[in-house]
Amino acid sequence: MKRESLHIIVLMVFSCSISSAQDALEIIRKADELMRGKSSYAQITMTIVKPEWQRKMTMKAWSLEPDYSMIYVLAPARDKGTVTLKRGNEVWNWLPSVQKVIKIPPSMMLQSWMGSDFTNDDLVRASSIVTDYTHTLLGSEAYEGVECYKIQLIPKPEAGVVWAKVVVWISIKGFLELKTDYFDEDGKSVKSFVGSKVKSFGDRQLPAHWEMIPNDSPGNKTILEYDDLKFNISMNEDYFSLQNMKRVH
Amino acid sequence: MNLFLHLAWRNLWRNKRRTLISTSSVFFAVLLALIMRSMQNGSYDYMIQSSVGLYLGYIQIHGEGYWDKRSIDQSIVVEAEKLQSFASNPQVTHVVPRLESFVLLSKGVSTKVAQVIGIDPPREDAMTGLAHRIHAGRFLQKNDTGILLGTGLAKFLNAHCGDSVVIYGQGFHGVTAAANVPVVGILKFPLPDLDNTMSYLSLEYAQWLFDAPGRVTSVALMISSQAQLANVRSQIERMAGEKTEVMTWQEMMPELVQSIQADSAGGILMLLILYIVIGFGIFGTIMMMTNERSREFGVLISIGMKRWKLITVTVMETIMISLLGAGVGMVVGIPVLWYLYLHPIPLTGDAAAAMVAYGLEPIIPFSMAPGIFIAQTVIVFSLAVVCAMYPLLVIRKLKPVAALRS
Numbered sequence: 001m002k003r004e005s006l007h008i009i010v011l012m013v014f015s016c017s018i019s020s021a022q023d024a025l026e027i028i029r030k031a032d033e034l035m036r037g038k039s040s041y042a043q044i045t046m047t048i049v050k051p052e053w054q055r056k057m058t059m060k061a062w063s064l065e066p067d068y069s070m071i072y073v074l075a076p077a078r079d080k081g082t083v084t085l086k087r088g089n090e091v092w093n094w095l096p097s098v099q100k101v102i103k104i105p106p107s108m109m110l111q112s113w114m115g116s117d118f119t120n121d122d123l124v125r126a127s128s129i130v131t132d133y134t135h136t137l138l139g140s141e142a143y144e145g146v147e148c149y150k151i152q153l154i155p156k157p158e159a160g161v162v163w164a165k166v167v168v169w170i171s172i173k174g175f176l177e178l179k180t181d182y183f184d185e186d187g188k189s190v191k192s193f194v195g196s197k198v199k200s201f202g203d204r205q206l207p208a209h210w211e212m213i214p215n216d217s218p219g220n221k222t223i224l225e226y227d228d229l230k231f232n233i234s235m236n237e238d239y240f241s242l243q244n245m246k247r248v249h
Numbered sequence: 250m251n252l253f254l255h256l257a258w259r260n261l262w263r264n265k266r267r268t269l270i271s272t273s274s275v276f277f278a279v280l281l282a283l284i285m286r287s288m289q290n291g292s293y294d295y296m297i298q299s300s301v302g303l304y305l306g307y308i309q310i311h312g313e314g315y316w317d318k319r320s321i322d323q324s325i326v327v328e329a330e331k332l333q334s335f336a337s338n339p340q341v342t343h344v345v346p347r348l349e350s351f352v353l354l355s356k357g358v359s360t361k362v363a364q365v366i367g368i369d370p371p372r373e374d375a376m377t378g379l380a381h382r383i384h385a386g387r388f389l390q391k392n393d394t395g396i397l398l399g400t401g402l403a404k405f406l407n408a409h410c411g412d413s414v415v416i417y418g419q420g421f422h423g424v425t426a427a428a429n430v431p432v433v434g435i436l437k438f439p440l441p442d443l444d445n446t447m448s449y450l451s452l453e454y455a456q457w458l459f460d461a462p463g464r465v466t467s468v469a470l471m472i473s474s475q476a477q478l479a480n481v482r483s484q485i486e487r488m489a490g491e492k493t494e495v496m497t498w499q500e501m502m503p504e505l506v507q508s509i510q511a512d513s514a515g516g517i518l519m520l521l522i523l524y525i526v527i528g529f530g531i532f533g534t535i536m537m538m539t540n541e542r543s544r545e546f547g548v549l550i551s552i553g554m555k556r557w558k559l560i561t562v563t564v565m566e567t568i569m570i571s572l573l574g575a576g577v578g579m580v581v582g583i584p585v586l587w588y589l590y591l592h593p594i595p596l597t598g599d600a601a602a603a604m605v606a607y608g609l610e611p612i613i614p615f616s617m618a619p620g621i622f623i624a625q626t627v628i629v630f631s632l633a634v635v636c637a638m639y640p641l642l643v644i645r646k647l648k649p650v651a652a653l654r655s
Contacts, residue, residue: 050322053422078460079425093417095427100415102355107362115423 024135024151028168030175032130034204037231039064044224048116051219055115058227068240069123072248073114084113084123085245091120094245101242117191117212117222132159133166143169143178144196163190174198174205189215201229253558257565267541268570271534275574275633276581278527282520282625283582284589284615289516291590291616293509297475299610300505301498303377304443306345306469308482309501310335313492315466316501321350321421324464325493334488335470340481343376343471345369348455348464352418352426354398354448356406363402365416365448367455367465376471379436379449386410386434393451395433401445403435410435420459428458439610524632532636535567539640546644547652556644563640571633575626583622589615 040063048055057076063069073082081096091104109121133153141150148169155161165183170176180193191214195207210224238244261268301307315323327346336344348367353360370389374380380388384400396416398408408414413429420426430450438444456462472481478497486495499506549559593612596604601611 048423050422053322055423076424082425082427095415095417095425097427098415098417098429100355100417100427100429102353102360102415102417105353105360105362108353112419112423114425115419 024137024149025130027137027149027170027175028133028135028151028153029130031168031170031177032128034175034206035177036065039231039233039235041228041230041233042226043228044226046114046116047223047225048114049219049221049223057114062235062239064235064237064240068237070240070245070248079114081249083245083248085240085242086123087240091123092242092245101245117214117220129153129166129168132156132161138167140172141169143171146178147172148178176205176207178207191215199226201226202231204231253561253565257562257569260562260566261569267534267538271531271538271570272574272577274527274530274534275571275629276578278523278530278632279575279578279626279629280582280585282523282527282629283578283586283621285516285520285523286621286625287586287589287615287617288613289513290618290621291593291614293513294616294618295612295614296505296509297498300502302471304469305498305501306343306376307472307475307478307498308470308485309496310468310470310485310489311466311494311496313494316494316496319349319351321348321419321459321461321464321466322423324348324421324461324466326463327465327468328463331488331490332468335468335485338481338484338488340472340474340477341470341485342473343372343469345372345376345469345471346452346465347373347467347469348452348459348461349466350418350420350426350455350459352416354402354406355415355417356408356412359406361402361405362446363398363448364446365396365418365450365455367450367452367459369452373449376469382436382438384435384437386432388434389449389451391451392453393433394430394454395450396430397434397436397449398432399444399447400435400437401441402448403432405445408432416458418459421461421464424460426459430454441605524628527629528632528636531571531633532639535636535639539563539643543643543647543652546647547649550644550647551649551653556647560641560644563644564637567633567637567640571630571637574633575630578629579622579626586615586617590617 040061042061044059044061046057046059048057055076057079058074060072060074061069067086067088069086071084073079081094083094085092085094091109093102093104094100095102104120110119112118113120113123133155136152136154138150138152141148148171151168151170153166153168155163155166163182164185164187167181167183168177169179171178176195176198178195182190182192184190191212194211194213195209196211197207197209198205199208200206201208206226206229208226208229210226212222212224214220310325310327312323312325332344332346335341346369350365352363352365354363354365355361368379368389370380370391370393374388383397386397389395389397396414398406398414403409406414410432412432414432416426416428416430418426436444436447436449438447450458452465456464470481470485472478482495482497489495546559550556593614595601596611596613604611
């Protein structure tokens, strides 16, 4: 009798964990779908905040899942016309002032992109929060007054992910990824990616203000503000060619 | 006293062969120790000199935190008056401002990461002799808009004098630094590391390119002597002002300091073994000499010679032998070392390759620092004096009757 009841408890716990895993995966999938489209266009203002200085840049960005994206810098004047093109694992830059296309060599991939807290590698790395991680629902928690699912993501061994653990807060209403914490092997939070100021872009409600906060260097952050965002626009791979890179504006 | 000296001197030459053997054992000991230590110290000095003189300088002034981050964002504004005030320190021989950054250099389809340094051409040349490294083309001038490339870098990019290369990197506070610059000269460095990565712009042009007007990432100082380092450093620290860091070459290259310390400890151990061998050599000859003369000592004591007088004379003999050996060792050692100092021994083969890999020219340099001569001579001389204690003990305990019969 005792043994049987134990079995039942084990079974219940087991089934519970399965259902929560499915729930977590479902939540992540919904949130991810909301953030992505087959293709997208955005106009972004990026502010680099350092303890002693700040720098603001505006840019246009196009992307075509999963391999292509292109960024055109509008301001400041000195950098206007600079284009960054991502094709698969490669990053190319078009420098209008010297009329030259330069491929970023592997040794420079971990350097910061345009002085921001993003690296060239961040632009290229295409890990999917849906397929590259195992998800666990840790419960619900209010983040900035919004009730959220708190989900822990552990990278799968075969996924090329540098983080040991990622924790995301996804709003119960609307499935918005409001906060993502990245942890290293020592369990220390390395950086946080935080979204706020929900706006409607077409038929979607999304945070328009994002902050990348590296936790090891206080006073530093990179702010991304989406001035415009469109999903599933019509474009194909040809748009992301080295030739077109020199022509976009 | 004069009589004792006279007697000791005569005793020495009573048996010329014995004296010559003792003297030469001291002589070889001094010579060996001298050459060994001179070689070690020479190579340390050389390592320091080549790292410090070739680029780093004895002291560098940076913006706070620059040395850790090596980012142009930590650059500082250093006015001409401030450079003047550094130069006005009597110990400071060179003041060299630089603006350093890592960039991509590109020509045609090749792109390579390179270190680019904005330099004040005459000052840089005065300190590091950069103009003499020009292999083709010309050296930079003030306000020059051209670039100098290391041979390895130029070869990789397939760039020759008159060609243009594209510089692409990040300037001050994240601005894009991109420019087309003509190659005006190719530099040949003895060290492949420098050859493959170094490129130079004029300071003014680099400041424009990186959007950092008036800024430098470092000011390198050469001083008249290593001995003044701590002193000059504290003076410069007071002058440098806030938000700066003043570092000595030891702080900038702790690995060099450590490798010297480790190697020096090994060298001292070798010297210790050498001293032990030398000590027993000297002791052996003195013991033989004493035993040979025990009959003579016995006769002298039995006819009424005071023991202390006898001891004084024999100790004087030993000191004379040591002085002679050490003196001849110096006389022979100095020209030999002087020659080696001027003509360092070139290395070949694997050893040479290892040195080149460390960024050094493959030679065995020698030091002519007076400290070495004094230290080695004093050490070997005191070894000889310690050995002179043996006849002293023998004479004190000598039984004339037994000695006469031996």
